[in-house]
Every structure is written in structure tokens, then in C-alpha cells.
Amino acid sequence: MMVRSAALLVVLVLCADSQDYCYHEPDCDPYAWGDFFPSCHPLLGGHHSPINLDHHMVRNLSLGLLHLEGFDETQTGQWTLENDGHSVLLQVGSGMSVSGGGLPGVYHTVQVHFHWGDPSTNGSEHTVDGRRYPMEMHIVNMKSIHPNVSAAEEDPTGFAVLGFFIDVVYADNVHFSHISQKLSSVAYRGQMTGIKPFPLLSLLPKLNMSQYYRYSGSLTTPPCSQAVVWTLYEVPIYISWSQLAQFTSQIFSTEEDAAQVTPLQNNFRHLHTRFSRTVSASRDARLLRGTADPLTLLSMRLLHIVVLGQFYL
Numbered sequence: 001m002m003v004r005s006a007a008l009l010v011v012l013v014l015c016a017d018s019q020d021y022c023y024h025e026p027d028c029d030p031y032a033w034g035d036f037f038p039s040c041h042p043l044l045g046g047h048h049s050p051i052n053l054d055h056h057m058v059r060n061l062s063l064g065l066l067h068l069e070g071f072d073e074t075q076t077g078q079w080t081l082e083n084d085g086h087s088v089l090l091q092v093g094s095g096m097s098v099s100g101g102g103l104p105g106v107y108h109t110v111q112v113h114f115h116w117g118d119p120s121t122n123g124s125e126h127t128v129d130g131r132r133y134p135m136e137m138h139i140v141n142m143k144s145i146h147p148n149v150s151a152a153e154e155d156p157t158g159f160a161v162l163g164f165f166i167d168v169v170y171a172d173n174v175h176f177s178h179i180s181q182k183l184s185s186v187a188y189r190g191q192m193t194g195i196k197p198f199p200l201l202s203l204l205p206k207l208n209m210s211q212y213y214r215y216s217g218s219l220t221t222p223p224c225s226q227a228v229v230w231t232l233y234e235v236p237i238y239i240s241w242s243q244l245a246q247f248t249s250q251i252f253s254t255e256e257d258a259a260q261v262t263p264l265q266n267n268f269r270h271l272h273t274r275f276s277r278t279v280s281a282s283r284d285a286r287l288l289r290g291t292a293d294p295l296t297l298l299s300m301r302l303l304h305i306v307v308l309g310q311f312y313l
């Protein structure tokens with residue numbers, strides 16, 4: 001998740017040697033982020049992201065389809081695609097919002113970005129039963145009552161991020177070409193290019209959008225604010241091997257004129273502990289229909305009572 005690129009750019013310009021974060025050098029990798037961004041320290045009981053999604057879930061029948069306002073329309077104006085050295089970000093302007101599906105309010109859509117691995121390893125941030133997908137796409141939305149990013153970061157539900165796993169098949173995803181066609185223009189850090197708006201819905205899975213998981217977590221990039229209502233969709237987006245390779249081998253974390261060119265790879269934060277958080281499965285979720293449905297939990301507890309004669313509900 002990266003919502004601060006604009007703010008970060010300002011900081012970088014004002015103070016060129018201020019500490020930036022990275023993914024692979026020991027002094028600035030995700031384990032060191034807390035040294036410069038205290039809120040990235042994974043304190044005991046913290047609500048950090050990403051996490052592994054496992055069968056310890058509770059189904060919540062009130063979690064139905066989200067309302068994706070404006071996602072099926074072609075927005076006016078110009079969008080921009082940008083390489084900020086940590087990811088490729090699509091800034092989508094105004095005009096879209098998400099609500100419903102148990103979200104506590106209306107959230108304006110701000111940007112879309114990606115996390116990926118390298119040519120031989122997968123790079124989604126969340127994992128499903130220990131499985132890491134090749135990529136993960138995040139649609140970042142900010143609660144509309146907040147005037148700015150800093151205000152949203154102070155609110156435990158300040159952001160709603162929609163996470164989509166990206167898996168690989170042989171056929172190109174024609175809708176994804178809106179982005180993949182333009183990737184070579186943002187190969188190097190700091191590069192930016194215009195993109196003609198397209199219906200964002202065309203990037204998303206056509207079916208089964210009511211199947212998702214929900215939990216409270218954090219931004220997965222500094223300042224790692226614990227301010228995110230996460231929605232992770234079960235059904236992945238499919239792209240081709242060559243579309244995947246454009247991310248894993250043709251995007252760089254360094255500027256075009258850098259002495260040493262470094263590919264931007266494995267730009268995902270390490271997994272965090274769930275602690276006491278509840279992960280909910282939507283009404284229609286299927287994959288991880290858990291061993292921890294309320295009824296199962298209840299019957300296990302009853303079994304304990306019967307077998308052990310103990311009362312520790």
C-alpha cells in the first residue's frame with residue numbers, strides 16, 4: 001500500500017538525504033522500517049499487514065457485495081502511471097468510490113498499485129493457506145470524511161483497501177493491457193506517464209465478487225499506519241506469463257541514469273501475526289470456509305465441556 005507518494009516526494013525534495021525505505025538492503029528493508037517509521041514496529045498485539053489467511057475465520061452473513069461506484073464508467077480527465085521506486089502506481093483522479101459490504105462509510109478511490117516477486121518466486125503480500133500468489137493488486141480508498149491522508153492515518157478505519165491476487169495463465173488479459181502497454185514508459189524510478197481512463201471494473205474478476213475476506217490491518221508500506229479495513233477477494237485476476245514478466249524483470253527501483261541499475265523485485269512486506277484479530281469470510285466466500293465457523297467453534301467448546309467437564313467458554 002502506498003498512499004504517500006506525493007507526500008514522500010515533497011519530503012525527498014525538501015530533504016534529499018532523508019531516509020527512504022526499501023525492500024532488500026539491510027539498513028532500509030521491511031525489518032528496519034521501524035527505525036525510521038516508529039509505527040512500523042510490529043508491537044505485540046498490533047494490527048499489522050499482510051497476514052496469512054487460514055481457516056481460522058468466522059463467517060459473517062452480513063458481508064455481501066461491495067458497491068463500486070463509478071468503476072464501470074470511463075472517467076473523464078487524465079490518469080497517471082508512476083514508478084515511485086517501490087511499486088507502479090496508477091493515480092485515478094476523482095469520481096470513484098467504494099461502500100457497502102460492511103465498510104463503515106464511503107471511501108473515495110485514490111490509486112491502484114501492485115506487489116510482485118521475481119522471475120522465479122511469487123510476490124503477493126497476503127498468502128492463502130501459506131500459498132503466495134504471483135502478484136497482488138491494491139485499490140486504495142480513503143474515507144471521504146477525511147480531508148487528507150494524515151487524518152485518515154489516525155483513523156483505525158481511515159482506508160479501505162481492496163486486494164486482488166493475480167495468478168498466471170498462457171493467454172494475455174486484454175483489459176490489463178491498459179497498464180501493461182504503458183509499463184515501459186515507467187521502467188525507472190521517478191518516471192510518470194499519462195493514461196487514458198478506462199473502466200476500472202474491467203481489471204477485476206467478472207464473477208464471484210461477493211467472495212472475500214475481511215480484517216483490520218495496516219498499510220504495508222511506511223508509515224504502516226494501522227488504519228486499514230482490508231477486503232481480499234478470493235477469485236484472482238489472471239494475466240499472462242509475459243504480462244507478469246514485465247513487472248518482475250522490466251521495472252527498476254533505480255533512476256534511469258543510475259550507475260547501477262537494480263530491478264524492482266519482491267516488493268512485499270513480510271507476514272505478520274494475526275494475534276486476537278478476527279478474520280471474517282463474506283457470506284459467499286468458499287475457499288477457506290473454515291474450521292472456525294461459529295457453529296464449529298461452539299461444538300468444539302461443548303465437546304470440551306463434555307469431555308473435560310470444564311467450563312471455560
Ligand SMILES: *[C@@H]1O[C@H](CO)[C@@H](O)[C@H](O)[C@H]1NC(C)=O
Nearest residue numbers: 060061062063101102103280
Ligand atoms: C459482521 O460484519 C458487520 C459489518 O462489518 C459488523 O458490524 C458485525 O459486527 C459483524 N458481525 C460479527 C459477528 O462479527
Ligand SMILES: *[C@@H]1O[C@H](CO)[C@@H](O)[C@H](O)[C@H]1NC(C)=O
Nearest residue numbers: 122130131132133134167168
Ligand atoms: C506460485 O504461484 C504459482 C502459480 O499460481 C503456484 O502454482 C505456486 O504454488 C506458487 N508458489 C508458492 C510457493 O506459493
Ligand SMILES: *[C@@H]1O[C@H](CO)[C@@H](O)[C@H](O)[C@H]1NC(C)=O
Nearest residue numbers: 145146147148149150151152
Ligand atoms: C489534515 O487534516 C486535519 C484535520 O482537518 C488537519 O488538522 C491537519 O492540519 C491536516 N494536515 C495536513 C498535512 O494538511
Ligand SMILES: *[C@@H]1O[C@H](CO)[C@@H](O)[C@H](O)[C@H]1NC(C)=O
Nearest residue numbers: 207208211234235284286287
Ligand atoms: C463462483 O461462483 C459460482 C456461483 O456461486 C460457483 O459455482 C463457483 O464455484 C465460484 N467460483 C469460484 C472460483 O469460487
Ligand SMILES: [Zn+2]
Nearest residue numbers: 001002138220
Ligand atoms: Zn500495497
